Amino acid sequence: MPYFSDADARTIISTTYEKAQGSRAVAAMLYAPEELAVLPPGAVALAFGVNHPVRHAGLVRGERVLDIGCGAGIDTLLAARVVGSHGRVVGLDMTPAMLDRARGHVAEAGADNIELREGLMEALPFPDESFDVIVSNGVLNLSTRKSRALAEMLRVLRPGGRVALGDLVLTDTLPEALMKDPTALAV
Numbered sequence: 001m002p003y004f005s006d007a008d009a010r011t012i013i014s015t016t017y018e019k020a021q022g023s024r025a026v027a028a029m030l031y032a033p034e035e036l037a038v039l040p041p042g043a044v045a046l047a048f049g050v051n052h053p054v055r056h057a058g059l060v061r062g063e064r065v066l067d068i069g070c071g072a073g074i075d076t077l078l079a080a081r082v083v084g085s086h087g088r089v090v091g092l093d094m095t096p097a098m099l100d101r102a103r104g105h106v107a108e109a110g111a112d113n114i115e116l117r118e119g120l121m122e123a124l125p126f127p128d129e130s131f132d133v134i135v136s137n138g139v140l141n142l143s144t145r146k147s148r149a150l151a152e153m154l155r156v157l158r159p160g161g162r163v164a165l166g167d168l169v170l171t172d173t174l175p176e177a178l179m180k181d182p183t184a185l186a187v
Contacts, residue, residue, distance in 0.1 A: 003180045009144050010094060010120075012182045017071070018097040022046040027074065039077055043105040046072035046098075049137030051166025054078045058162065062086040063132040066156065068121050068149075069093055069139025073102035073114075079135060080111045090131075091116045092124070121149040129158045141168045142185075 004012065027036055027047035036044050054075050059065060059082040067076045070091030080089045091114060093099050099116050106114050119125040121136075122145045134153050143149045153163055178184050 004144065004182070004185065006122075006144050008182075009142070009185060012185050013142055014095045014097070016183075016185075017048075017095045020046060020048065020098075022048065022072075031074075031078075035078060038081070039074065040105040040108040042101065042108075043072050043074045043077055046101060047074045049075065049166055050168060051137060053135040053137050053164035053166045054082065056166075057133050057135050057164035059083055059087075059133060064130065065089045065133045065135060066124075066126070066131040067091045068124075068134060068136040068153070069142070070102055070116065071095075071098045071137075073105045073116075075135055075137050076102065076114055076116075077105065077109055077111060079133075080109075080114050083113065085113055087113060089114050090126075092119050092121070094118065094120050122152060124152045124156050126156045128155055130156045132158055132161050134161070134163045135165075136163075137166045138168065140165060 022045040024044055027044045030052045048071060059079060061084045063083045065079045065083060067079060067089060070076045070093045073091055076089050076091035091102055096118060099118055102116050121143055134157055140146055140149060
């Protein structure tokens with residue numbers, strides 16, 4: 001039983017990430033030092049993922065990649081480096097504050113093969129079969145409509161495309177008090 005409406009959940013998540021400060025600790029656990037060395041410090045400090053989907057996506061030069069829940073842009077920037085100037089990476093996030101941070105990091109990195117868009121993973125603002133690869137890092141768990149988000153990913157993925165998700169998996173039911181706690185929703 002959901003304890004938050006879609007709108008309430010989005011508000012809680014957006015408010016949480018608008019205030020996020022971050023540190024290099026998460027990025028240091030997930031990414032190689034040589035990867036972090038070429039990225040803007042702010043993108044590294046605001047890495048809130050749970051895995052390294054770009055590493056697992058098998059990206060190649062020239063591919064078109066969608067990063068769902070791009071946040072401050074760490075995975076978007078890493079993907080853009082791999083696909084190169086003939087490829088394209090679109091970072092999508094529902095939080096305007098995080099997109100503003102990502103825009104600054106993209107500009108700082110001088111990455112001209114990145115586009116940033118505001119939108120929801122449950123209603124992706126792209127035509128069918130738009131992307132070769134989709135990456136997402138610690139974001140699907142934030143959706144109150146996971147099956148809808150996954151269906152949207154499949155819709156915008158080209159035939160033969162790939163999805164690399166890094167996310168949380170629960171093996172037991174969380175305590176009800178935690179399920180009702182808005183501060184636990186966005187972490």
